[in-house]
Amino acid sequence: MGIKILTEHIDNPELKKFEVYRKTGGYTAVEKALKTMSPDGVMEEVKKSGLRGRGGAGFPTGMKWSFLDRKSEKPHYLVCNADEGEPGTFKDRYLLERNPHALIEGIILSGYALGVEDAYIYLRGEFFYILQILEKAIAEAYEKGFLGKNILGSGYSLNLYCHPGAGAYICGEETALLESLEGKRGNPRLKPPFPAVSGLYNCPTVINNVETLATIPWIVNHGGDQYAQIGVGRSTGTKLISASGHIKNPGVYELEMGFPVEEFIYSDQYCGGMKNGKPLKAVVAGGSSVPILPAGLILKTANGEPRNISYESLAEGGFETGTMLGSGGFIVMDESTCIVRNLYNFTRFYRHESCGQCSPCREGTSWMEKILYRIENGEGRMHDIDLLVDISNNIEGKTICPLGDAAAWPVASAIRHFRDEFVEHVNRKGCWFD
Amino acid sequence: MIKVTIDNIEVEVEEGSTILEAARKIGGKVVPPTMCYYSKLRDTGGKCRTCLVKVAKGSAKDPRPMPKLVVACSTPAQDGMVVENTLSQEVIEARKGVVEFLLTNHPLECPICDQAGECDLQDLSYGFGEGESRYEEERRRFGYNDIGPYIKINNERCILCYRCVYLSAQLTDKRLLGVLFRGDYAEISTYINAAVENDFSGNVIDVCPVGALTDRSSRFKSRVWFTKPYDAHRDCPKCAGKVVLWAKGDEVIRITARKDEFGEVEDFICNECRFEKKQVSDWVIDGPRHIKRQSVISLNHYETINKLKETPPKD
Amino acid sequence: MDNEIKFSAESLELVNRIIARYPEGKQKSALLPVLHIAQAEFGGWLSTETMNYVAGLLKLEPIEVYEVATFYNMFNLAPVGQCVIEVCQTGPCMLNGAGEIIQHISKRLDIKPGETTPDGKFTLKTVECLAACGSAPVMRVGNRYHENLSTEKVDSLIEEWCKCGKSSHDNPYNE
Ligand SMILES: Cc1cc2nc3c(=O)[nH]c(=O)nc-3n(C[C@H](O)[C@H](O)[C@H](O)COP(=O)(O)O)c2cc1C
Ligand code: SF4
Ligand code: FES
Ligand code: FES
Numbered sequence: 001m002g003i004k005i006l007t008e009h010i011d012n013p014e015l016k017k018f019e020v021y022r023k024t025g026g027y028t029a030v031e032k033a034l035k036t037m038s039p040d041g042v043m044e045e046v047k048k049s050g051l052r053g054r055g056g057a058g059f060p061t062g063m064k065w066s067f068l069d070r071k072s073e074k075p076h077y078l079v080c081n082a083d084e085g086e087p088g089t090f091k092d093r094y095l096l097e098r099n100p101h102a103l104i105e106g107i108i109l110s111g112y113a114l115g116v117e118d119a120y121i122y123l124r125g126e127f128f129y130i131l132q133i134l135e136k137a138i139a140e141a142y143e144k145g146f147l148g149k150n151i152l153g154s155g156y157s158l159n160l161y162c163h164p165g166a167g168a169y170i171c172g173e174e175t176a177l178l179e180s181l182e183g184k185r186g187n188p189r190l191k192p193p194f195p196a197v198s199g200l201y202n203c204p205t206v207i208n209n210v211e212t213l214a215t216i217p218w219i220v221n222h223g224g225d226q227y228a229q230i231g232v233g234r235s236t237g238t239k240l241i242s243a244s245g246h247i248k249n250p251g252v253y254e255l256e257m258g259f260p261v262e263e264f265i266y267s268d269q270y271c272g273g274m275k276n277g278k279p280l281k282a283v284v285a286g287g288s289s290v291p292i293l294p295a296g297l298i299l300k301t302a303n304g305e306p307r308n309i310s311y312e313s314l315a316e317g318g319f320e321t322g323t324m325l326g327s328g329g330f331i332v333m334d335e336s337t338c339i340v341r342n343l344y345n346f347t348r349f350y351r352h353e354s355c356g357q358c359s360p361c362r363e364g365t366s367w368m369e370k371i372l373y374r375i376e377n378g379e380g381r382m383h384d385i386d387l388l389v390d391i392s393n394n395i396e397g398k399t400i401c402p403l404g405d406a407a408a409w410p411v412a413s414a415i416r417h418f419r420d421e422f423v424e425h426v427n428r429k430g431c432w433f434d
Numbered sequence: 435m436i437k438v439t440i441d442n443i444e445v446e447v448e449e450g451s452t453i454l455e456a457a458r459k460i461g462g463k464v465v466p467p468t469m470c471y472y473s474k475l476r477d478t479g480g481k482c483r484t485c486l487v488k489v490a491k492g493s494a495k496d497p498r499p500m501p502k503l504v505v506a507c508s509t510p511a512q513d514g515m516v517v518e519n520t521l522s523q524e525v526i527e528a529r530k531g532v533v534e535f536l537l538t539n540h541p542l543e544c545p546i547c548d549q550a551g552e553c554d555l556q557d558l559s560y561g562f563g564e565g566e567s568r569y570e571e572e573r574r575r576f577g578y579n580d581i582g583p584y585i586k587i588n589n590e591r592c593i594l595c596y597r598c599v600y601l602s603a604q605l606t607d608k609r610l611l612g613v614l615f616r617g618d619y620a621e622i623s624t625y626i627n628a629a630v631e632n633d634f635s636g637n638v639i640d641v642c643p644v645g646a647l648t649d650r651s652s653r654f655k656s657r658v659w660f661t662k663p664y665d666a667h668r669d670c671p672k673c674a675g676k677v678v679l680w681a682k683g684d685e686v687i688r689i690t691a692r693k694d695e696f697g698e699v700e701d702f703i704c705n706e707c708r709f710e711k712k713q714v715s716d717w718v719i720d721g722p723r724h725i726k727r728q729s730v731i732s733l734n735h736y737e738t739i740n741k742l743k744e745t746p747p748k749d
Numbered sequence: 750m751d752n753e754i755k756f757s758a759e760s761l762e763l764v765n766r767i768i769a770r771y772p773e774g775k776q777k778s779a780l781l782p783v784l785h786i787a788q789a790e791f792g793g794w795l796s797t798e799t800m801n802y803v804a805g806l807l808k809l810e811p812i813e814v815y816e817v818a819t820f821y822n823m824f825n826l827a828p829v830g831q832c833v834i835e836v837c838q839t840g841p842c843m844l845n846g847a848g849e850i851i852q853h854i855s856k857r858l859d860i861k862p863g864e865t866t867p868d869g870k871f872t873l874k875t876v877e878c879l880a881a882c883g884s885a886p887v888m889r890v891g892n893r894y895h896e897n898l899s900t901e902k903v904d905s906l907i908e909e910w911c912k913c914g915k916s917s918h919d920n921p922y923n924e
Contacts, residue, residue, distance in 0.1 A: 075772075084880045085877075085878060085880065086878070087839045087840050087841060087877070087878040087882065088840065088841050088878070088882055089878075089880065089882075090880040090881055090882055090883055092880070093880045093881065118772075124880065125781070125785070125821065125823050126823065126835075126876075126879055126880075126889055127880075128891065128892045128919060128921040129892050129893065129894070131921050131922070132892075132921075132922070132924055135922070161770040163770075163778070163781070163782065164781060164782055164785060164921055165781060165821070166781045166784065166785065166821035166822070166823040166824060167821045167822030167823035167824075167876075168616070168820060168821050168822065169877065169878075180781065181778060182775070182777060182778055183775075183777035183778045183779065183780035183781065183807075183813075183817065184777070184813075184816075184817065185613070185616070185816055185817055185820040186820060186821075190479070190480040190505070190508050192510070201772065201775060242882065242883060243883065244841040244844075244845075244882035244883050244885060245841055245844050245845070245882075246844060246845075250882070250883040250884070250885070251883045252883065284840075288839075288840055288878075329882070331840060331841050331844070331882070333844065337844065341843075342840055342843070342844070345838075345839065345840050345843050346839075346840055349839055349840070349877055349878070351617060351618065352617060352877060353617070353877065354616070354617040354618070355616055355617065355820075356594060356613075356615075356616050356617040356618060356619070356620035357480075357481045357594070357596075358480070358481050358482070358483055359481070359482055359483055359532055359535045359536050359593065359594075360483055360531065360532060360535050362535075362594065362617060362618050362620070363535035363536070363538045363539060363618065364535055365617070365618070366539075366574075366617070366618040367535075367538055367569065367571065370571040370572075371571070387568060393531075394528070394531030394532075394534070394535070397502045397503065398483055398486060398502075398503065398528055398531065398532065399483070400480060400481070608810065609810055609812055609813075610812055611812070612812040612813070612815060612816040613816060614815060614816060614819040614820075615819045615820070616819070616820045624812065625797070625811075625812065625815035625819070626797060626811075626815075
């Protein structure tokens with residue numbers, strides 16, 4: 001087993017209690033930072049760590065922080081994105097329900113580095129029970145003097161609140177999230193301006209994913225350089241991978257970046273291979289939004305190099321033969337999977353979750369869904385297949401937010417790698433998988 | 435001032451201007467079409483995606499091209515920026531795609547639509563649409579939606595530009611209209627079938643780029659191309675009182691605000707002027723209205739309608 | 750039936766505490782949490798009266814509340830059963846038999862997704878990925894997730910709920 005940064009004590013069911021977290025070394029990073037480091041010092045460590053955002057885009061966290069308009073007279077905000085909604089992804093939920101204090105500690109450290117006095121956790125609405133866990137953990141942190149006025153006598157003050165959403169995948173997109181936090185519909189905003197300049201209540205705002213923020217305590221404790229030693233190349237540290245689908249041991253795994261995909265899928269320590277003994281057919285490696293890859297291309301790149309779990313390796317080959325790490329949601333499919341049905345399911349999802357503001361996404365997702373429904377149900381026509389590719393091209397890159405791309409990529413990639421299966425559906429007038 | 439080049443034409447605009455503002459300053463063909471942006475309404479723009487353009491050079495300081503097409507209406511222009519609109523094949527293709535999307539669920543009922551002849555979507559599909567629609571699925575339907583005696587709403591035709599909602603928020607004292615639901619189920623509504631009738635609410639009809647919001651007091655009386663527009667004015671305590679009377683003979687069929695060359699209202703008018711003053715004697719006639727925009731009405735492009743495989747209306 | 754829409758003193762206090770979490774003048778931010786509490790307290794759904802009441806509390810135009818309530822899936826805009834069963838139907842769950850679970854519940858309660866049993870006890874809803882794909886198939890009932898579902902497991906849960914008169918109209922802030 002490799003190094004555990006986020007999950008070392010996660011099997012302890014009591015970890016969500018302040019005292020227990022504290023005993024495992026919790027909140028020592030806050031003590032260290034507030035007593036011995038300047039905000040810029042914390043920022044410097046995060047930059048050195050090479051940590052990249054774990055919400056999906058993989059943007060370097062230190063760089064994102066440096067964009068915050070520190071000079072602005074307005075209040076500055078830190079918002080934690082805990083809206084986890086990407087199909088195939090459930091690692092934030094895992095951290096939130098088992099190790100909430102790691103997130104709170106990460107928020108305190110980040111807030112200190114950024115000069116923030118108020119922070120919010122935007123929590124996915126369906127997580128009612130986690131709201132209660134977080135409210136309790138936050139109350140404990142206030143009580144012990146780690147939140148509120150003058151934390152540990154350092155002069156630094158931070159308020160932290162939890163804010164529940166109400167069922168909308170799009171609110172995971174950072175500007176839709178801000179709208180939602182302001183009590184509005186979750187319509188993504190036009191950028192520029194970026195949140196670092198004008199975010200929550202038009203004030204400079206940093207938005208980070210749960211996993212990203214929960215990593216900060218380790219970085220502060222051990223130093224950015226040491227974090228950067230872990231992993232491979234520009235993919236530093238560890239990554240939580242949510243594994244689901246037709247595997248023996250679904251669940252959340254913390255892996256050092258660079259871990260071989262093949263070992264991850266087949267080793268008994270991890271996914272344990274295929275559940276029903278059927279061969280692997282395809283994997284969606286980064287949550288439903290990233291391109292699907294057939295077995296051959298997920299285990300090895302087109303050049304025959306073994307793929308590993310890192311931003312670079314999974315992207316190797318571009319969209320022709322590669323994919324993306326995304327949010328680390330590994331959806332594993334065996335031979336019994338109908339690619340058309342699965343794609344229909346995903347496309348239905350995106351249609352349902354489109355906010356509806358911009359025409360390519362609103363109209364394009366619903367159009368693609370209808371065509372895929374027809375193909376799966378025996379009313380497909382041969383020209384539908386290229387039409388789908390065309391529609392996905394007409395959406396990609398033309399929308400306000402990346403949900404449009406997220407809906408287009410699965411379609412384009414499924415047809416790119418499994419065109420025969422679409423053709424067969426048309427020829428056979430429907431689906432032959434049971 | 436900053437210098438921007440659009441389709442090889444250079445123009446100087448104030449710092450902070452958008453690409454669209456620069457293009458409108460040049461005028462003519464370089465101006466990208468706009469279905470949601472409205473310069474007189476704050477926060478509009480960015481949604482329809484018809485104004486997508488290519489930035490071939492970001493600025494004098496940072497000459498890199500922008501990786502994706504950007505919306506002209508909401509993207510700030512930079513000094514030394516080079517923009518391609520009609521010159522870029524990529525833009526033309528993208529715009530075709532957007533127009534196709536806008537038409538997928540739009541009913542092909544131009545012959546019975548009051549907006550026919552002055553519909554931005556009709557103009558756009560004339561310019562960019564493909565002859566045959568590739569959309570073979572069922573069109574979206576919406577439930578009954580009543581917004582009172584003055585204004586008729588038809589959500590099937592709506593392209594969700596949000597202009598009417600911003601107008602209601604910015605021009606009327608109590609917003610009743612909103613966007614409800616989400617995705618392709620989103621619709622303009624009051625939720626409670628409330629009558630939308632505060633002083634300036636009628637302007638939603640003029641800002642609607644399609645025939646989703648139409649004037650109930652004039653519906654079905656006549657097609658626009660059988661009426662003659664006149665500039666007229668009156669002393670109105672509430673608004674500037676500058677309107678266009680659309681008349682057939684001596685009969686005033688309907689009253690609208692005056693629109694500029696970009697199809698935008700010059701001065702918003704009050705509901706009294708629009709809905710209550712239907713006698714020629716209520717008005718001082720200034721003379722015939724010259725419709726400046728390159729629209730179906732001015733060009734008499736009835737082919738557009740033929741193109742959509744429909745018969746021209748007989749009135 | 751008590752027709753007057755008004756929060757209990759306790760809920761009102763909670764609402765005021767929540768409003769105080771946002772800067773002054775930004776009380777609209779409290780809209781989602783307050784709608785959750787309202788939905789729990791006023792029968793599991795949001796009537797126009799409930800929404801108007803919330804608008805009044807937060808000093809909003811009613812349309813601002815309608816716009817928001819209709820955007821988010823968790824708000825029910827029509828009456829629902831005492832116990833709302835939300836089964837995930839997205840990809841990973843589908844790969845692991847969500848379809849069967851939905852069918853099974855549907856048959857057992859004799860309602861289609863989106864419908865409520867005539868006795869008003871149950872509503873079946875299909876929902877999108879609940880972030881529990883590793884323990885698929887999954888459903889959410891109020892405050893609780895039920896994971897690794899099988900038809901047997903679902904049967905015994907439904908039996909239990911029939912007996913205890915289960916309500917899923919949970920206030921997210923109360924255990
Ligand atoms: C449609 C859509 C949904 C998203 N959902 C989430 C989400 O559930 N959680 C998350 O952390 N980021 C999500 N993101 C990414 C966020 O926009 C944002 O990039 C991220 O929260 C930034 O945090 P990071 O830099 O720490 O990754 C989503 C993006 C899009 C376009
Ligand atoms: S891409 Fe889709 S979800 Fe994103 S803003 Fe446009 S319509 Fe909304
Ligand atoms: S006018 Fe620019 S996006 Fe609609
Ligand atoms: S797909 Fe059902 S919980 Fe993710």
